Amino acid sequence: MLKNLIVGIILSSLIVVGCGSSDSGADGENDGPKYFEITDSGKTYTMDDVKAAGLKGIKNFKTDAVDKKTGEPITPGATDIALGFFKGPSGPKDIEVRFYNSHQEAVDLGQAPAELVTDKPSNLVGNSSVSTLADGGVGMKGSTKFGGYAINGNMVILCERELQACLDFIEKLP
Numbered sequence: 001m002l003k004n005l006i007v008g009i010i011l012s013s014l015i016v017v018g019c020g021s022s023d024s025g026a027d028g029e030n031d032g033p034k035y036f037e038i039t040d041s042g043k044t045y046t047m048d049d050v051k052a053a054g055l056k057g058i059k060n061f062k063t064d065a066v067d068k069k070t071g072e073p074i075t076p077g078a079t080d081i082a083l084g085f086f087k088g089p090s091g092p093k094d095i096e097v098r099f100y101n102s103h104q105e106a107v108d109l110g111q112a113p114a115e116l117v118t119d120k121p122s123n124l125v126g127n128s129s130v131s132t133l134a135d136g137g138v139g140m141k142g143s144t145k146f147g148g149y150a151i152n153g154n155m156v157i158l159c160e161r162e163l164q165a166c167l168d169f170i171e172k173l174p
Contacts, residue, residue, distance in 0.1 A: 035118060035163050038111075040103045041153040045173065047080060050097050050155075053172035055084040077101070077109035078156075088168030093160040094145065095169055100154045110156035114149040118158060 043049075051058070061081040065074045075081060080099040085092050098114075100106040148163030149156060152170050159165035 033163075035148045036114070036150065037163060037167065038107060038151040039153075039170075041173075042103075043153040043173075044102070045099065045153050045155050047082065047099075049174050050082065050084075052174050053086070053169060055082070055086050055095060055097070055169070058082050058084040075110070075113055077105050086165065086169045086172075088165060088172075090162070090164060090168065093165040095160065095165065096146070096158040098156040098158075100156070102154055103151070106151050106154050106156050111151060114151075114156050114158060118146045118149045 047058075059082065061083065063075055063078040063081055066072060067074055075098055077100055078098045079101060081096065083094065083096045086095045087093075098106075098110055100110055145160050146158040147161040148166055149158045150163065150166035150170060151157075152173070157166045157169060159169070
C-alpha cells in the first residue's frame with residue numbers, strides 16, 4: 001500500500017513537471033535578451049532633436065546608398081542618416097539614426113534594413129551597414145557593432161552593443 005502511494009506521488013509529480021509551461025517560445029521568439037523596441041511617440045523628429053538629446057560627432061550619410069552586390073537600396077525611404085556617439089549611463093556608444101517621413105514608414109521601410117545590420121546580443125559577429133566603415137565610404141562592407149535598435153516616432157535608431165543604449169538616448173529626446 002505504501003509502495004503504491006509513493007509510486008502514485010512520483011507519477012503525479014512527473015506529470016505536473018512534464019505539463020508545466022515555459023516562457024521560451026518553441027518558435028524561436030525568445031532566443032535571448034530583447035534587442036529591439038518599437039514605439040510610436042507621435043512625434044516627427046529632426047536632426048535638431050537628435051543634437052538636443054546629446055548625439056555628438058555627427059557624420060551624415062547618403063540616403064540613396066545601394067548594396068554593391070545586389071544593387072538594392074541599403075536604407076530605402078530614409079530622408080536623412082546620421083552617425084554619432086551618445087554618452088549615456090552605460091558609457092559612450094555609437095548610434096546611427098535614420099529618419100523617415102512618418103512612424104509608419106520607419107516601421108515599413110526601416111525595420112528590415114535595421115534587422116539586417118543588428119545582430120542579436122548573443123551573436124555579435126557583423127553584417128554590412130551604411131556607417132560601419134564610415135571612413136571607407138557609404139555602402140562598403142564592414143563589421144557592425146549594432147546590438148540593438150529602436151523605432152521611435154519617425155526614426156530608426158541603431159545602437160552599439162545593446163538595446164539599452166537606444167532607450168537611454170530616447171529618454172533624452174525633447
